[in-house]
Amino acid sequence: NxxxxxxxxxxxxxxxxxxxxxxxxxxxxxxxxxxxxxxxxxxxxxxxxxxxxxxxxxxxxxxxxxxxxxxxxxxxxxxxxxxxxxxxxxxxxxxxxxxxxxxxxxxxxxxxxxxxxxxxxxxxxxxxxxxxxILRKPRHERTIDDLEIIYDELLHVKALSHLSSLVKRELSGVLIFEAHPFKGKVCKNN
The missing domain is CATH 1.10.10.10 (Winged helix-like DNA-binding domain superfamily/Winged helix DNA-binding domain)
Structure with missing residues (x-):
């Protein structure tokens, strides 16, 4: 563990x-x-x-x-x-x-x-x-280095391989990390 x-x-x-x-x-x-x-x-x-x-x-x-x-x-x-x-x-x-x-x-x-x-x-x-x-930080607190780290990780995600570099760069600026206390529970966020 x-x-x-x-x-x-x-x-x-x-x-x-x-x-x-x-x-x-x-x-x-x-x-x-x-x-x-x-x-x-x-x-x-x-x-x-x-x-x-x-x-x-x-x-x-x-x-x-x-x-x-x-x-x-x-x-x-x-x-x-x-x-x-x-x-x-x-x-x-x-x-x-x-x-x-x-x-x-x-x-x-x-x-x-x-x-x-x-x-x-x-x-x-x-x-x-x-x-x-980095993903928990609010978007406005992320540094250029933070965005580069996220972008580098997105390059390794096979499901995103068809996206252009420009789209991946934009994604790196808006991705956030969410943690939920209950496994398998569906959460809706509007």
């Missing part, structure tokens, strides 16, 4: 951060408000890039963290943002109310041995998470 794998990935990453770079997770003050046990988005991207040669760009690292955010394994401290490579605060789920305890040696070793597999898993699911995030 992807959700279980993502939650496990978050556990491994959190454990590795606490053992290798514990200063990353700490209380931070912004606009007179203290945010407990959080990390900075740009530092999270830096850390992930330095863990494996599989992570070859900042945008790929953002995709990987977005996969964790989408599954609720991490969250923006005020639930206002997708994952961004900026000075924004995120935390692992459950960390706000917990006292952070540095993991033991056995736990550290187990997680460090699993880190490469976890990064590979996140590298595989990251692009899909980013595409879903």
């Amino acid at each position: 992807t959700s279980i794998r993502i939650q496990h990935a978050a556990y491994v990453l959190r454990t590795c951060i606490l053992s290798k770079a514990p200063q990353m997770i700490r209380d931070r003050k912004y606009h007179l408000k203290i945010h407990r046990s959080c990390l900075v988005g740009s530092e999270m991207v830096d850390w992930l890039i330095h863990q494996s040669p599989i992570v070859h760009s900042r945008s790929q690292a953002v995709d990987m963290w977005q996969a964790l955010l989408e599954e609720g394994a991490i969250a923006h401290v005020s639930q206002e943002h997708y994952f961004k490579d900026k000075y924004l605060f995120y935390r692992f789920s459950g960390d706000e109310d917990e006292t952070l305890i540095r993991p033991g040696n056995v736990e550290q070793n187990e997680c460090e041995q699993q880190l490469a597999d976890v990064i590979l898993t996140l590298a595989q699911v990251g692009p899909d998470a980013m595409l879903r995030m």
Whole structure:
């Protein structure tokens, strides 16, 4: 199950951060408000890039963290943002109310041995998470890069292969992602 794998990935990453770079997770003050046990988005991207040669760009690292955010394994401290490579605060789920305890040696070793597999898993699911995030954005918030990502995906949809490039470009600007709580239920939207 992807959700279980993502939650496990978050556990491994959190454990590795606490053992290798514990200063990353700490209380931070912004606009007179203290945010407990959080990390900075740009530092999270830096850390992930330095863990494996599989992570070859900042945008790929953002995709990987977005996969964790989408599954609720991490969250923006005020639930206002997708994952961004900026000075924004995120935390692992459950960390706000917990006292952070540095993991033991056995736990550290187990997680460090699993880190490469976890990064590979996140590298595989990251692009899909980013595409879903882009498709959830209102049309007016999409960047040119976002539209290019959607367009590139449309090029691979066999059912749309008969459409011209111009039509696919127009489609990339209007497609949205809808999620419905009940499988098989017909929804009508006028």
